[in-house]
Amino acid sequence: MTDFRRLHTLCAVEKHPFWKKRRANEERKDRMELTRRGFLKGSAACGAAAAAGMFSTGGWLAPAKAYAGIGPAGAEAAVAGEERTACTYHQGHCGGMCPLKCTVRDGRLVKVEPNDCVDDRYETICLKGISEVQHIYGSHRIQTPLRRVGERGANEFEPISWDEAYDEIVDNLARLQKEHGRDCVMVGATTEASFPFLAPMLGAQTGGMGGIDNGTGNGLDPAIGHGGGYAYATGEARDWVNANMVLTVGSNFCESTLPQVRLFFEAKEAGAKMITVDPHFSTTASKSDEWIPIAPGTDAALFLGMASAIVDNGWCDEEFMAAHTAFPYLVDEKTGKLVRDHAEDPAAEEPETGEQNPFFVWDASANARVPYTAAARPALEGRYTEGGATYATVFTLFKENQKPHTLAWASEKTGIPAARIEELARAYAQDGPASIALGWGGNDKMANADIAGHAAAVLAALTGNICKPGANIGVFVGGAWNGYTGNLASWELPEELASADDEMAAYDMRTKANKVRAFICCGDFFQQHYANMNTTLEWAKNLDFIVSIDPYFTEGAKWADIVLPAATRFENEEEVGNLKVGYNQLVLQNKVIEPLFEASTDFRIQRELAERLGVADALPKTSREWVDAMLANSEDPYTRALTVEAINENHGAYPLEGIEKPRQEFPDLVFGTTSGRMDVYYDNLVDFGQALPTYEDPSEAYDGNPARESYPLQLANVRSRFRIHNQFADASWIQQYYEPYVELNPAELASRGIEADGTVEVFNERGSFQCRVKANPAVRPGSARMIEGASADYLASGNLQSVTNDTMIERGYELATGPVIPFSDTLVQVKKA
Numbered sequence: 001m002t003d004f005r006r007l008h009t010l011c012a013v014e015k016h017p018f019w020k021k022r023r024a025n026e027e028r029k030d031r032m033e034l035t036r037r038g039f040l041k042g043s044a045a046c047g048a049a050a051a052a053g054m055f056s057t058g059g060w061l062a063p064a065k066a067y068a069g070i071g072p073a074g075a076e077a078a079v080a081g082e083e084r085t086a087c088t089y090h091q092g093h094c095g096g097m098c099p100l101k102c103t104v105r106d107g108r109l110v111k112v113e114p115n116d117c118v119d120d121r122y123e124t125i126c127l128k129g130i131s132e133v134q135h136i137y138g139s140h141r142i143q144t145p146l147r148r149v150g151e152r153g154a155n156e157f158e159p160i161s162w163d164e165a166y167d168e169i170v171d172n173l174a175r176l177q178k179e180h181g182r183d184c185v186m187v188g189a190t191t192e193a194s195f196p197f198l199a200p201m202l203g204a205q206t207g208g209m210g211g212i213d214n215g216t217g218n219g220l221d222p223a224i225g226h227g228g229g230y231a232y233a234t235g236e237a238r239d240w241v242n243a244n245m246v247l248t249v250g251s252n253f254c255e256s257t258l259p260q261v262r263l264f265f266e267a268k269e270a271g272a273k274m275i276t277v278d279p280h281f282s283t284t285a286s287k288s289d290e291w292i293p294i295a296p297g298t299d300a301a302l303f304l305g306m307a308s309a310i311v312d313n314g315w316c317d318e319e320f321m322a323a324h325t326a327f328p329y330l331v332d333e334k335t336g337k338l339v340r341d342h343a344e345d346p347a348a349e350e351p352e353t354g355e356q357n358p359f360f361v362w363d364a365s366a367n368a369r370v371p372y373t374a375a376a377r378p379a380l381e382g383r384y385t386e387g388g389a390t391y392a393t394v395f396t397l398f399k400e401n402q403k404p405h406t407l408a409w410a411s412e413k414t415g416i417p418a419a420r421i422e423e424l425a426r427a428y429a430q431d432g433p434a435s436i437a438l439g440w441g442g443n444d445k446m447a448n449a450d451i452a453g454h455a456a457a458v459l460a461a462l463t464g465n466i467c468k469p470g471a472n473i474g475v476f477v478g479g480a481w482n483g484y485t486g487n488l489a490s491w492e493l494p495e496e497l498a499s500a501d502d503e504m505a506a507y508d509m510r511t512k513a514n515k516v517r518a519f520i521c522c523g524d525f526f527q528q529h530y531a532n533m534n535t536t537l538e539w540a541k542n543l544d545f546i547v548s549i550d551p552y553f554t555e556g557a558k559w560a561d562i563v564l565p566a567a568t569r570f571e572n573e574e575e576v577g578n579l580k581v582g583y584n585q586l587v588l589q590n591k592v593i594e595p596l597f598e599a600s601t602d603f604r605i606q607r608e609l610a611e612r613l614g615v616a617d618a619l620p621k622t623s624r625e626w627v628d629a630m631l632a633n634s635e636d637p638y639t640r641a642l643t644v645e646a647i648n649e650n651h652g653a654y655p656l657e658g659i660e661k662p663r664q665e666f667p668d669l670v671f672g673t674t675s676g677r678m679d680v681y682y683d684n685l686v687d688f689g690q691a692l693p694t695y696e697d698p699s700e701a702y703d704g705n706p707a708r709e710s711y712p713l714q715l716a717n718v719r720s721r722f723r724i725h726n727q728f729a730d731a732s733w734i735q736q737y738y739e740p741y742v743e744l745n746p747a748e749l750a751s752r753g754i755e756a757d758g759t760v761e762v763f764n765e766r767g768s769f770q771c772r773v774k775a776n777p778a779v780r781p782g783s784a785r786m787i788e789g790a791s792a793d794y795l796a797s798g799n800l801q802s803v804t805n806d807t808m809i810e811r812g813y814e815l816a817t818g819p820v821i822p823f824s825d826t827l828v829q830v831k832k833a
Helices: 002-010 017-027 033-051 072-080 162-180 198-202 215-224 237-242 258-269 283-287 299-312 318-324 394-401 407-414 418-430 449-463 533-542 602-613 623-632 644-649 683-688 746-752 810-814
Strands: 083-089 099-105 108-114 146-148 157-159 185-189 245-249 273-277 290-292 330-332 360-363 368-371 383-386 389-393 434-438 473-475 518-522 545-550 562-565 576-581 585-590 653-655 713-718 741-744 759-763 768-775 783-787 827-832
Touching: 146 162, 162 185, 162 518, 162 545, 162 562, 162 602, 185 198, 198 518, 198 602, 215 449, 215 473, 237 258, 237 434, 245 299, 245 418, 258 273, 258 283, 273 283, 299 407, 299 418, 299 449, 318 449, 330 360, 330 394, 360 389, 389 394, 407 418, 418 434, 418 449, 434 449, 449 473, 576 623, 576 644, 585 644, 623 644, 644 653, 683 810, 741 746, 746 768, 746 827
Parallel strands: 185 518, 245 273, 245 434, 273 290, 434 473, 518 545, 545 562, 713 783, 741 768
Antiparallel strands: 083 099, 083 585, 099 108, 146 157, 146 562, 330 389, 360 368, 383 389, 576 585, 585 653, 713 827, 741 783, 759 768, 759 827
16 A cells, blocks of 8 residues: 555656556566466457557557556656646545645646545545556546447447547437337436436436445335345444444445445454444444354344344334334234234325325224224234234234244355354344444355345344444445435426336346347446347347447447447546535546547537537536536525635535534434335235245355256356455556456465466356466355456456356346346355366
């Protein structure tokens, strides 16, 4: 880290040790030849096209040395040029949204550092932000619009003008929509892209739910009425200082939330016992008071075992359960459905609230069935007969459902000693307040992740460890996801400009009949969003038209018909580009530098397409007008009173109201559910046997799967400080510290006769890829570990997604955000390449 702390001040000085190290790396003769050849193979078409005169010297990707500050010319420009500063914000995909102060010399970005206008708690940056000084000028920047000239996927393109690109896009979409209807177009935009107008003005589908990061939230969020399916925590990590214990399960917080890592250590210093449960000895595990190894995909078994210990030992908070949860609610034992005042109207646009259509409990005082809102003393347990029907309380059914989920069973499933599970349960229930920190990049990528989320919700409901200081639950990763909200207004479009209804999620479009014939990818969908790459590529081959919009030439761009070079966060044609809610701040995207090469901003691309579609009058004329409207039309008086000038007087970042105290969701314990209580009983899942959390193995990576005879290793796709999904793979400064490789325990390498740092093939029935292998005793035997998002340009051959599991469980389609793509629920074998 020492180099990176100094890079932002010395990045263009050739004599700095960084540049010496870089030249030494470039001159090394022992670099893995297969990796180099794999990269060159991906670029071979570019070289052939250049030789044929298809585009000018330097190609259509950015020449790295001309723009990365390498060599005397770059150093002289940096020293001699005039200097100014500008403010913007960084990635939202990690939940950081760090406010940045950027130094520009002679029109060139030369330094990126934290914006010091905010409280030092929000004065954050990580190595990815610092590396943008090189990254935005890197070798994978697209210089100009491109048109495919070879077979789709052959990576053969020619440069064209923006006018040609826009005209071809509009002409092709018009032709396809005339033949197949307006909804034959799909627009997919990643978190980093900003294309809110594109799908509405085209009348396009948006691809439905994404299947990424939603596994745990599908089980947790319905109980709380919060998170939108992504298990956002009910409070901030700032609140951990009030906890006696933070139980981290399936999260590598200290890697995936670098800007907020101080919160972890503040909690530890305040006396919170930090316990991490992870199959591997992660960075977060290494900083915790205790690491508890667990078998992959068995987080639900741990939570269910803890629940049994809490119930069996009488550690429940019965007062909380009776007043704030669904445990007293009655269930019709014949149908398995919760008893309500009347049957719901299936045609109703909005579901009825608990007040409009009450749930029923058994009032022990009246010895009768009454609405939960009228009960004087609701019974937690019991069976009751009335009018020929038999009812049982949710808690009665829960205790019966828990009988198979004993401590001994949980120990066998998880590999954690039964006594340790019981002590975890006791500490969580009795030594509170306690928080459960879940994650993205771990168990959430397993097919049974929703059961784990549901079981975690039950733990909070049994103990009352929720929505109070020190006691929260969910994913705490990324401050922007869990902090205060600024309630920015959306731009109102005419009624006729609206996105089409999604037929299905895009991952299902690969294999199921649908209308989509054109796909506009704002970001790298093909590589990052779908498992089982071979199926994805077959779908891509059969689409009529694909557009890729991204600053960088991604894996998905290789399959596009038109590639458009977007600008980065640091580039803009106007002085103000966008406005976002960061971590407890409103953050402005101000212009730092002019768009590089022929890149254009997301806003400008939408405007230009709108002009050709004849709907430009419906859009803001400038990005400044758009930002002004976000503030002026906000429903929040505090936000509505702000202006761009006021925010810029504070150097581009402005604190949200009330952020002195950590945000707390539902502090009055009135939850965002149908009943206002923790609704732990999911009667929409009765037919799947999951009204109450009932353990199921992962779909593939479980002990006893016969497939393990051929593919004995579970392949974990994990998060890292070096990437945000597959972004920053092409940042050469970061590549010095990390190149994609698969990690195995030394014992697994020895059993296969494989030497560390050699090249291996990772394979299963779906496909294979080749890369370097590292020996790491922190990796669990029986597993292989790899940072997610490794694409073909950075491997010896193939693609990480060539092997990943895309099985969609049937129950998933009844869940809040649809089924999770079980990327890490994958079995592979590894052998010498």
